[in-house]
Amino acid sequence: MSRLRIGIIGAGGIAQDRHLPVLLELKNQAEVTAICDVNIKTAEQAAVSFSQPFITADYQEVFTHTDAVIICTPNKFHAEISIAALEAGVHVLCEKPMAMNAEEAEAMIAAAKKADRKLMIAYHYRSMKEAQAAKRLIDEEEIGIPMVARVQAMRRRKVPGWGVFTNKELQGGGSLIDFGCHFMDLSLWLLGSPKPVEVMGNTYNTLSTMPNQVNQWGKVDNESFEVDDHVTAYIRFDNGATLLFETSWAANVKEDKEHVSISGDTGGVDLFPLEVNQAKHGLLMDSTMNWVPGGENPGLFQMQNFIDACKGEAELIVPPEEAMEVQKIVDAIYESAEQGQSVQI
Ligand SMILES: NC(=O)c1ccc[n+]([C@@H]2O[C@H](COP(=O)([O-])OP(=O)(O)OC[C@H]3O[C@@H](n4cnc5c(N)ncnc54)[C@H](O)[C@@H]3O)[C@@H](O)[C@H]2O)c1
Known part of the structure; x- marks a missing residue:
């Protein structure tokens, strides 16, 4: 099959640092045939x-030059541009978060269908x-039935001081949605x-609204x-599982932390790094692996999957229906924080 013709819409940081x-x-396997940016x-x-892709400031002009587009604009435009691309018959890889809210995400899914x-x-x-290895182990029931997830995604004093990350109108929120x-x-x-x-959630911006705060990632206008x-949250699921969640751009912690931990009824998996504990013979055994096969570049793995899926040769690694569930929870955390009570989904 000929190379997939790919267009980039929004050619800033993530487009230039990861996708291109x-x-x-x-x-x-793929050819960049169009690049669009309002700038x-x-x-x-x-x-x-x-090799001389079509250049434009108008995303509508991209679709006739492409089979697929990668949308890397601020969050506010994810839904509008995705829907326009899909309606033009073009596949879409859209940057995270999926959209500004679940309603937009739903419209994107309807357009794709x-x-x-x-x-x-x-x-x-x-x-x-x-993460791929952890998923394989969990799917093979190596930790039994997953019951409780814990997330700590903490950056120590790293509010992004560039771009539009702290612009609520363009991004929809801060540390949680980003x-x-x-x-x-x-x-x-x-x-x-x-x-x-x-969902029960709480949001803070106490630190970033105080004057003269030190920040490792540029200047923040308090x-x-x-x-x-x-942000902190407690999420309950229909099967009885729960998620204890905390994320921050500006935590007063010793060091950054990206920790996801899943406890099942016969074992547990921790990321990052990957560690496995299994209940066996009345003991809790350390089943940590010596070698995790795979490449070091998740952006490459992701793009290969997207290209293969567009050709009909693979299932999407992140189906939009699953990304919409994330969006529902993000919406509910913001709503719960505003109302001061839990929110039913
Ligand atoms: N997956 C990740 O880890 C990751 C990391 C960073 C950013 N992102 C996401 O990528 C997106 C972009 O972030 P970034 O850091 O590249 O921002 P950025 O500001 O560096 O780039 C965004 C670009 O989009 C352009 N743009 C704005 N509106 C447009 C429009 N309507 N049509 C065409 N171009 C338009 C801007 O001129 C800018 O060049 C955001 O949704 C962000 O959440 C994801």
Whole structure:
């Protein structure tokens, strides 16, 4: 089959740092035929390593040049551009979070179904080799029935001081919708994608709204800071499983932490690093593996899966229906924090 023609919409940080380098590596399978950015200079700069892709500031012009697009704009435009692409018959890999809210996510799924095109969300933590191995072990019932997930996704004083990450209108929120959502997705997937039924959440921005705070990732304007920088939540699922969740851009902790832990009835799996404990012979055994096969670049794994899925040769590693469940929980945490009580989904 000929190479998949891929367009980039939104050619800033993540497009240039992750997706375009990976597409160069996969150039035998995919060709970058269009690059779009409202800032045309950004699109031109992103195009330098490729053989003269079509450059435009208008995303509507991309679709006639492409079989698939990667949407890397601020969150506010994810749904609008995904739906336009799908309606034009083009497959979509959309950056995370899926959308600004679950209603938009639902409309994206409906458009994908109607057009019979692929829609994948770039929750790339699933593509890490340790996460793939953890999922395999859980699916093979090596920890029994997964019951409780714990997430701590903590950055020590690292509020993004660039781009639009702290712009509520463009992004919909802060640490939860930007960073925590990856770990929400990962833990739901490892739990076996149960349906969330009740959410209790709290959001904070105390630290970032105080004057003269030190920050490792650039300057934060405490007077205009309007999104969450720290979030806690308790999520109950229809099968009785629960998730204890904490994420932060600005925690007062010794060091950054990305920890997902799944307890089952006969064992437990921890990420990152990958560790396994199994109850056997009346003992709790350390079953940690000596070698985890797979590549070191989850962006490459993710893109390969998307290309294969577009060709009809693989299932999507992040189906949109599962990303929508993350969105529902994110919405519910924000709602619960605002109302000061738990929210039923
Ligand atoms: N998967 C990850 O780990 C990860 C990491 C960083 C960012 N992201 C996601 O990627 C997206 C972009 O983030 P970024 O860091 O690249 O931001 P960025 O600001 O560096 O780039 C966004 C680009 O989109 C362009 N743009 C804005 N509106 C547009 C429109 N309507 N049409 C075309 N171009 C438009 C901007 O000019 C900008 O160049 C966000 O949704 C973010 O959540 C994901």
